[in-house]
Amino acid sequence: MTTVTGEWHKTACVLCSANCGVEIKLEGRRFARVRGDKDHVESKGYTCEKALRLDHYQNGRHRLTRPMRRTDDGTYEPVDWDTAITEVAAGFAEIRDAHGGDKIFYYGGGGQGNHLGGGYSSSTRAALGITYVSNALAQEKTGEFWVDGQLFGSSTCHTTGDYEHADVAVFWGKNPWQSHGFPRARVTLKEIAKDPDRHLIVIDPKRTETADLADIHLQLKPGADGWLLAALLAALMDADLIDEDFLVERTVGFDEVAMMLAGIDVADYARRAGLTEDEVRETARVIGRAGSVSIFEDLGIQMAPHSTMNSYLEKLVVLLTGNFGKPGGMNLHTHLGPLFGRHDDRTTPVTGHRLVTGLVPCNVIPDEIITDHPGRFRAMLVESGNPAHSLAESARWREAFEALDFSVVIDVAMTETARLADYVLPAASQYEKWEATFFTLEFPENSFHLRAPILEPEGDTLPEPEIHARLCRELGVITDEVVDPLRAAAEAGRDEFMGAFFMAVAEAPELNNYLPALLYESLGATFDDGPAPAALWGLAQRAAMSMPDSVEAAGFANGDELFDAIHTGRSGVVFSVDDHDVTFDRIVHADGKIHLAIAELLAEAEGLAGETSDRHDDWPFILAAGERRSSTANTIFRDPDWRKKDRDGALHVHPADAASVGLVDGGKARIITRTGEATALVELRDTMQPGFISLPNGFGVDHPGGDGDSVVTGVAPNELTAADDRDWFAGTPHHKHVPARLEPVAS
Ligand SMILES: Nc1nc2c(c(=O)[nH]1)N[C@H]1C(S)=C(S)[C@@H](COP(=O)(O)OP(=O)(O)OC[C@H]3O[C@@H](n4cnc5c(=O)[nH]c(N)nc54)[C@H](O)[C@@H]3O)O[C@H]1N2
Ligand SMILES: Nc1nc2c(c(=O)[nH]1)N[C@H]1C(S)=C(S)[C@@H](COP(=O)(O)OP(=O)(O)OC[C@H]3O[C@@H](n4cnc5c(=O)[nH]c(N)nc54)[C@H](O)[C@@H]3O)O[C@H]1N2
Ligand code: SF4
Ligand SMILES: [Mo]
Numbered sequence: 001m002t003t004v005t006g007e008w009h010k011t012a013c014v015l016c017s018a019n020c021g022v023e024i025k026l027e028g029r030r031f032a033r034v035r036g037d038k039d040h041v042e043s044k045g046y047t048c049e050k051a052l053r054l055d056h057y058q059n060g061r062h063r064l065t066r067p068m069r070r071t072d073d074g075t076y077e078p079v080d081w082d083t084a085i086t087e088v089a090a091g092f093a094e095i096r097d098a099h100g101g102d103k104i105f106y107y108g109g110g111g112q113g114n115h116l117g118g119g120y121s122s123s124t125r126a127a128l129g130i131t132y133v134s135n136a137l138a139q140e141k142t143g144e145f146w147v148d149g150q151l152f153g154s155s156t157c158h159t160t161g162d163y164e165h166a167d168v169a170v171f172w173g174k175n176p177w178q179s180h181g182f183p184r185a186r187v188t189l190k191e192i193a194k195d196p197d198r199h200l201i202v203i204d205p206k207r208t209e210t211a212d213l214a215d216i217h218l219q220l221k222p223g224a225d226g227w228l229l230a231a232l233l234a235a236l237m238d239a240d241l242i243d244e245d246f247l248v249e250r251t252v253g254f255d256e257v258a259m260m261l262a263g264i265d266v267a268d269y270a271r272r273a274g275l276t277e278d279e280v281r282e283t284a285r286v287i288g289r290a291g292s293v294s295i296f297e298d299l300g301i302q303m304a305p306h307s308t309m310n311s312y313l314e315k316l317v318v319l320l321t322g323n324f325g326k327p328g329g330m331n332l333h334t335h336l337g338p339l340f341g342r343h344d345d346r347t348t349p350v351t352g353h354r355l356v357t358g359l360v361p362c363n364v365i366p367d368e369i370i371t372d373h374p375g376r377f378r379a380m381l382v383e384s385g386n387p388a389h390s391l392a393e394s395a396r397w398r399e400a401f402e403a404l405d406f407s408v409v410i411d412v413a414m415t416e417t418a419r420l421a422d423y424v425l426p427a428a429s430q431y432e433k434w435e436a437t438f439f440t441l442e443f444p445e446n447s448f449h450l451r452a453p454i455l456e457p458e459g460d461t462l463p464e465p466e467i468h469a470r471l472c473r474e475l476g477v478i479t480d481e482v483v484d485p486l487r488a489a490a491e492a493g494r495d496e497f498m499g500a501f502f503m504a505v506a507e508a509p510e511l512n513n514y515l516p517a518l519l520y521e522s523l524g525a526t527f528d529d530g531p532a533p534a535a536l537w538g539l540a541q542r543a544a545m546s547m548p549d550s551v552e553a554a555g556f557a558n559g560d561e562l563f564d565a566i567h568t569g570r571s572g573v574v575f576s577v578d579d580h581d582v583t584f585d586r587i588v589h590a591d592g593k594i595h596l597a598i599a600e601l602l603a604e605a606e607g608l609a610g611e612t613s614d615r616h617d618d619w620p621f622i623l624a625a626g627e628r629r630s631s632t633a634n635t636i637f638r639d640p641d642w643r644k645k646d647r648d649g650a651l652h653v654h655p656a657d658a659a660s661v662g663l664v665d666g667g668k669a670r671i672i673t674r675t676g677e678a679t680a681l682v683e684l685r686d687t688m689q690p691g692f693i694s695l696p697n698g699f700g701v702d703h704p705g706g707d708g709d710s711v712v713t714g715v716a717p718n719e720l721t722a723a724d725d726r727d728w729f730a731g732t733p734h735h736k737h738v739p740a741r742l743e744p745v746a747s
Pocket of ligand 4: 136140
């Protein structure tokens with residue numbers, strides 16, 4: 001690897017799923033300058049202000065540099081890698097041999113910028129017999145994925161919007177000005193806003209930065225989306241704005257949906273959502289008459305009451321108006337690597353909760369540990385995730401780690417979760433190793449960006465693929481006997497390797513379980529710039545075989561050509577190009593139709609009529625715990641100095657509420673919820689609505705201060721949330737809807 005001071009190095013920003021391409025100028029190991037990469041296939045030079053602060057991730061004081069082992073008194077001592085690998089493998093193997101690999105739970109596998117390590121973890125999981133897994137998707141997106149599975153036949157059928165071309169772009173519980181979620185978000189938002197023929201619609205109880213640009217902002221009551229969605233669908237029906245031809249040609253089950261909608265009193269439902277009938281009917285007209293509509297639903301509904309049902313009703317708005325399988329509408333995109341789990345019929349061993357798209361709902365994990373049930377999870381491997389901070393009810397997570405027999409965390413920092421584990425394995429940063437994400441969510445052109453390291457690993461850190469390869473060796477599933485002939489074939493040439501590889505796997509099918517580690521040690525060993533891209537060779541082969549037309553349209557005759565382009569392309573590679581019609585071919589149901597009726601969720605929607613307000617006198621406020629702001633980037637930055645503004649992560653409160661409780665701008669408030677309390681700085685905002693208060697996400701992590709002491713800045717939102725406050729179906733949390741009370745704190 002060549003790391004040259006003073007030269008620009010191409011890589012990507014790792015702070016959100018947009019993964020904008022950037023170029024970084026180094027001064028020694030410091031990021032002296034960061035700028036957008038104009039050659040990047042998706043971001044084309046775009047970044048937001050946060051990318052400029054990336055040095056706080058790379059060079060913050062939080063960096064772990066050596067493997068750590070917990071001692072009897074709870075402190076940590078450094079150990080060398082050989083000791084760490086031997087003891088970690090032995091610790092897990094002991095649990096597996098005594099109780100079964102299904103008692104070891106795997107959490108994580110990647111954050112906003114790093115999924116390559118998670119890809120390699122499948123080999124370690126197979127070696128240990130791990131069968132229960134989860135990650136952050138199971139606290140936000142699993143309800144939506146499950147709905148996709150019912151509609152289209154597989155939860156890997158994921159829709160993506162075409163905001164760049166949509167006549168009407170709807171952001172539902174989503175503030176893309178701050179949170180992005182699609183390429184060049186602010187440019188696209190401004191383009192829609194200034195075009196008189198296009199409409200921007202925002203559904204949010206707060207007047208966000210995106211709402212300020214909108215043609216229509218429905219500032220509904222928090223948690224009232226179910227009523228609004230049902231009313232909107234009913235208003236579309238009333239005004240004959242549904243696409244009958246589309247429904248006949250492409251769908252089944254419309255009658256059941258129509259029956260549910262028939263009983264709805266639009267005026268009454270609008271009122272319950274805090275809106276007028278006119279507002280709802282006008283929004284229905286704009287959506288129903290548009291040439292094309294794309295809708296982005298995000299945490300505002302996915303972490304609020306009725307979340308799975310609301311994902312369903314939101315998708316019905318798209319489908320009933322025929323905004324599917326066309327430019328400007330929603331389409332089914334390709335995947336290079338599988339980001340979402342597939343359907344899994346099992347339930348969890350202790351509480352019997354359904355797995356949702358293969359994942360254990362995050363909110364039930366502690367219940368699967370803190371028990372003497374014989375099926376309980378007894379050990380845990382956490383990789384690139386900080387569940388003790390990022391999942392509901394942190395106190396319950398601390399208890400869960402106490403109850404585990406063995407736990408290991410792989411991270412770049414001594415996080416809140418790492419400090420509860422028996423071993424902490426230090427990962428090289430995302431600028432010190434090959435990295436990539438599988439946030440490949442675009443259509444009709446979809447792209448993948450493999451990033452090369454721009455620095456040598458810090459201290460004694462290792463990239464995750466190497467950690468997994470070493471664990472697989474130690475566990476005895478990868479041996480010289482298997483690897484040596486494959487490596488020799490790889491040295492002879494790609495064709496020789498392909499032949500030898502498929503032969504080896506045909507002869508010993510169990511090798512399929514360890515493909516990433518096997519590719520890493522064989523094909524990867526022949527790369528002169530490091531072995532970690534090897535697993536992508538397998539994915540490229542699969543892409544070329546499973547969607548030959550899309551890959552060919554992108555200019556690749558076969559998987560090898562695609563892999564080589566990915567391996568050498570530093571600004572991302574378009575790996576698939578589609579026609580809009582292909583969206584219909586991607587439907588997995590045997591009849592090729594969209595199945596509109598989802599019985600469980602139609603029944604839930606029927607129940608809306610009898611539902612009353614969930615407000616309670618003891619809890620006069622609804623707290624949105626975890627808002628995206630320009631001062632937040634999950635917990636990827638731990639160093640509070642990266643922030644120029646909002647350094648303490650203020651609680652946003654409407655002035656009328658402040659007056660009634662006795663709070664002042666710049667003063668402090670105590671926030672009390674069913675599970676905890678915290679003190680926050682108060683900022684008065686008329687963008688809030690009375691009764692609705694908001695705290696940012698990503699705060700409340702600790703960081704070594706200048707004198708070595710630990711400093712915690714702001715409120716850790718999950719000290720205030722409850723694990724049992726969750727969607728009945730998908731188990732996803734109600735973080736945007738936490739009942740709360742406020743008290744002034746004397747300064
Ligand atoms: N700057 C920044 N960007 C990020 C991240 C970050 O930490 N910081 N994190 C990334 C990640 S992991 C994710 S998942 C995305 C999330 O991106 P978003 O979902 O856009 O983020 P939030 O701000 O959590 O929630 C969006 C909106 O939901 C609204 N909301 C609250 N309650 C309700 C309700 O009952 N109904 C409706 N309709 N809306 C409601 C809030 O007011 C808020 O404006 O952002 C990504 N991008
Ligand atoms: N109350 C509340 N809670 C929330 C949210 C909310 O809105 N409200 N938002 C939720 C959402 S949507 C999400 S996605 C989650 C995110 O929560 P998590 O996935 O737990 O956290 P991240 O901050 O994305 O980063 C995970 C970890 O990766 C580590 N890391 C960074 N680079 C590397 C690397 O190269 N290798 C390894 N091994 N580790 C690395 C970081 O130090 C961090 O500990 O938070 C959730 N929590
Ligand atoms: S934070 Fe997100 S939008 Fe901003 S530069 Fe980084 S990847 Fe791009
Ligand atoms: Mo997220």
